[in-house]
Amino acid sequence: MKNRLKVLRAERNWSQQQLADLLEVSRQSVNAIETGRYDPSLPLAFRIAEVFDLAIEEIFQREA
């Protein structure tokens, strides 16, 4: 699964740690999701969408 997490985070000028604090997860989690090594669960994907105030499908897309 692809995601726009890194771009969205950069647009808001947040560090990985700041985003991790907002999501109440570790910085390693944010890094693993950003780099595509880990796909978050649905509850965490919803939390990410809430933090960015976007729909899940605006952040995560299926690989072409």
Next chain:
Amino acid sequence: MTNANRPGGSVPLWAGLTFASFGAVMGLALSDAIDSTTAMILLIVPAALFFQTMRAANRAADNRGPCSAKGEAQQRYIKRVMVFSSAYLVAIALQVSLLSDSDPSMAARVALALLPAFAIIGVFWAIGRLIVEEQDEFLRMLIVRQALIATGFALAAATLWGFLESTGVVVHLDAYWWAVAWFFGQFVGAVANRISYGTWGAL
């Protein structure tokens, strides 16, 4: 960036020392240079070095962020492991002093054998509680993955050794060595996590 790199740079050193000390203890034990009780006491050294390896690895990972304290679940895990490790050392010390000085009753021998066993089982319990209590799903997945790799490693080692032993190729090993193999497997699991997910995990 220099500061960030410094703690990470110590990870291979600690990992190498862990491997070397584990290999040395195993070599001494298998060659009968030291008895099994001495080996069990000396295994505290690679265990402590492994702990230090993980701390250095986590420090290196955390250094990119301004504040990245360990989660509450991990802090509780560390405290529990320290308690059980201390209990293990006390139990082994009791075993050595009481078994060598006298010929205790069967009940006392059972108690002396069970004390270190329960201390080790306590560490297994602590890992189980960490899996239950860890709120970060990614870290929880890494811990489970690491434990599964360790289980596979220990079972494979026990199976191989068992068949080699039954054909007289290798010497007899007491069964508690498979718990030791499982802890060594945790190290293998941490390396696998690092390769697959870019982080050593939380154990």
